[in-house]
Amino acid sequence: MxxxxxxxxxxxxxxxxxxxxxxxxxxxxxxxxxxxxxxxxxxxxxxxxxxxxxxxAGKEDALLYGEEERFRQLVARVREQPPGLTAWQAMRATISEMYQEMGTLDRDWAIRTRLAKKHPALLARQLASHADLERELAQAIADRPAPARPRVLAAAFLGALRLATHQWIEEEEARSLVEIGDEILDEVSRPFS
The missing domain is CATH 1.10.10.60 (Homeodomain-like)
Structure with missing residues (x-):
């Protein structure tokens, strides 16, 4: 073929x-x-x-497809970052690039986040997806210099992104997700700097 x-x-x-x-x-x-x-x-x-x-496999998978595609892009792009960057720098550079390309976050992201908070089956599926992403991201940064194990850094980074998304929703999108995300990532990164 x-x-x-x-x-x-x-x-x-x-x-x-x-x-x-x-x-x-x-x-x-x-x-x-x-x-x-x-x-x-x-x-x-x-x-x-x-x-x-x-x-x-079900409607939960269909609803989370857009989010999972973004996560796949995140991991792939972290792998493509210049080799001289530390693990944290590579993840930060990637998310900054993705934020710039997205401009304002699409409505789908807010809708999925609200739905997952209200429906246990969807939240369970989302958490399973996040665990897979954490492993993939840890593998993507494994060869980069880092002050902590790759899995710890990946979990901290993704936890900060989740927290930023939830805060953005709770604030009813009064500030941009980029602003909130940068603020939380800066705070989380202090022990890793």
Missing amino acids: DTTTLGLRERKKAETRQAVYEAALRLTVEHGFDGVTVEAIADAANISRRTFSNYF
């Missing part, structure tokens, strides 16, 4: 995942988390229930 076909197939899969994610988020906003079924999401994304199952 040539790489053009493979590239097209992968693009189609990514487009389908994105369509399912967008349908899941839209329906959840309209009907509430408990009022949405996998069947309704599949219908809204114009796919079969079986196709849905090929991409996601």
Whole structure:
């Protein structure tokens, strides 16, 4: 099989995942988390229930897809940071770049955060995803100079990002997530500096 076909197939899969994610988020906003079924999401994304199952295990996975994609980008970009940076510097540089590219954080992020706080099944799925991300991020910084074990640094960094997101939501977005995130990351980094 040539790489053009493979590239097209992968693009189609990514487009389908994105369509399912967008349908899941839209329906959840309209009907509430408990009022949405996998069947309704599949219908809204114009796919079969079986196709849905090929991409996601359940509606929680579909709702968290956007967040997990951002996390994958974060880990990949930390790996791409210049080798002379410490582990903390590489993570900070990456999140700063991502904040700049995003501009203001999209509404989806706030919606997912609020939903996870209200629904235990979604929160459990989100926490499992965060644990996976923590391991991946620790591996991405493992070869960089650091004052602590990679897993400790990854957990501290991601914990600071989660806290910033929750504070941003609690403040009803009065300040930017970037401002809150930088403030919390600065505070957390003091022992690692």
